[in-house]
Amino acid sequence: DADVTQTPRNRITKTGKRIMLECSQTKGHDRMYWYRQDPGLGLRLIYYSFDVKDINKGEISDGYSVSRQAQAKFSLSLESAIPNQTALYFCATSDPRQNQPQHFGDGTRLSIL
Amino acid sequence: AQSVTQLGSHVSVSEGALVLLRCNYSSSVPPYLFWYVQYPNQGLQLLLKYTSAATLVKGINGFEAEFKKSETSFHLTKPSAHMSDAAEYFCAVSEFSGGYNKLIFGAGTRLAVHP
Numbered sequence: 030d031a032d033v034t035q036t037p038r039n040r041i042t043k044t045g046k047r048i049m050l051e052c053s054q055t056k057g058h059d060r061m062y063w064y065r066q067d068p069g070l071g072l073r074l075i076y077y078s079f080d081v082k083d084i085n086k087g088e089i090s091d092g093y094s095v096s097r098q099a100q101a102k103f104s105l106s107l108e109s110a111i112p113n114q115t116a117l118y119f120c121a122t123s124d125p126r127q128n129q130p131q132h133f134g135d136g137t138r139l140s141i142l
Numbered sequence: 143a144q145s146v147t148q149l150g151s152h153v154s155v156s157e158g159a160l161v162l163l164r165c166n167y168s169s170s171v172p173p174y175l176f177w178y179v180q181y182p183n184q185g186l187q188l189l190l191k192y193t194s195a196a197t198l199v200k201g202i203n204g205f206e207a208e209f210k211k212s213e214t215s216f217h218l219t220k221p222s223a224h225m226s227d228a229a230e231y232f233c234a235v236s237e238f239s240g241g242y243n244k245l246i247f248g249a250g251t252r253l254a255v256h257p
Contacts, residue, residue, distance in 0.1 A: 033185070060243075069151065071232060071247035072186075079242070119185055128174035128193060128236045128243055133185035 032056045033134035035120050041140045048107040050137045052120030058132070059125055061103040063087075063095060066117040066136070075118075078103055079125075110141045144169045144237050148248035155255055161205075161220040163251050165233030168214065174236035175216045176245070177207055181229045189231070192216060203227070228255045 033054045042048055052061065059080045064072040064087075074087030076095040084097055092114060094106045107114055117138050121131040149164040167173055174193055178186040190201025197209045207218045216233060233248040 069249055071146075071249045072245075073247075074244070077242065085242075121186075123243055127238050130176055130188045130191055131243070131245055133178075133187070135183070135185045 033120055033122055033132055035118075035134035035137050037137060038135065039138045041142065042110055043142050044111055046110050046141075048110050048139065050105045050118055050120075050139070052103045052105070052134060054101050054103075054120075054122045054132075056122050056132060057100075058122035059100060060123045061097070062121040062123070062131065063093075063103070063105045064119045064121065065089065065114075066119060072119065075105065107139075110139075112141050115139060115141045144173070144235050144246050146233050146235050146246055146248035148231075148233050148251050150251055151249065152252050152254065155223045155253070157225055157255055157257055158222050161218070161223045161227065161253065163218040163231050163233075163253065165207075165216045165218065165248060166214055167216060167233075167235045169235060169237075174238075175207075175209065176234045176236065177201065177205070177216075177218050178232045178234065179203075179229050180232065180250075186232060189218070223253075223255045225255050225257070228253055 036051045062077045063075040078084045078097045096104050119136050120134045123131045145168045147166045176191045177189040190199045192209045200206045205220045230250045230252045232250045234245045237244045
C-alpha cells in the first residue's frame with residue numbers, strides 16, 4: 030500500500046463547483062503539504078501543516094483552503110473552482126528533522142471546465 | 143530567497159548514452175539539495191539528496207550527482223541510459239526557515255530515451 034494516498038486520482042468538474050481533494054498518510058509524519066504542478070513551472074506550495082493545530086499558507090494559497098482532520102489526513106478544498114485551477118495536485122509529508130526529504134502521493138489530476 | 147534553475151526543459155538521449163541533467167542553485171548558506179524523478183501518472187520519487195557529507199552522491203537506479211560549490215551546481219548523471227529512465231526530473235533546494243523545510247523546485251527536465 031502507498032505511504033501517501035490521494036483521492037480522487039482524476040476529477041473533471043465545472044466552474045463554480047466546490048471541490049475537495051483528500052490526502053492520507055501512513056508514514057507517521059507530522060508535516061504535510063499541498064502543491065500544484067503546472068507544465069514548465071515545477072511544483073508550487075499551496076498550504077502546509079506542521080501538526081493538526083498549525084496550518085500555514087504557501088506561495089499560492091488564494092482560492093484554496095485546507096483542513097487537517099487528524100495527523101494522517103490533510104484535505105485541500107477549492108471553494109469555487111475556476112479554469113486556471115486546472116492542474117496536477119500533490120500531497121506530501123515529511124519528518125520534522127531539518128532538511129529531510131518530502132514524500133509524495135501519486136497526485137490528483139483536476140480539470141475545471 | 144533561494145532559487146533553482148534547470149537548464150533544458152527537454153533532453154533526449156540514445157539508449158546506452160550518458161545522461162546529464164543540469165541544475166544550478168542560488169543560496170546564501172550551505173544548501174541541502176535533492177533530485178526527484180516523476181514517472182508518468184505517478185508522484186515524485188526521491189532519487190538522491192546532498193546533505194554536505196560528501197560531494198558525490200549516489201542515488202537509486204544508477205544515478206549520481208556532484209555538488210560543486212564553486213559553480214553552485216548539482217548536476218545529475220547516469221553513465222548509460224535505459225528506456226525506463228524516461229521521466230521528468232526535478233532538482234530542489236531545501237530552505238529551512240521558521241522550523242519548516244521549504245522545498246524550492248526547479249521547473250523540471252523531461253528526459254526522453256530513444257532506441
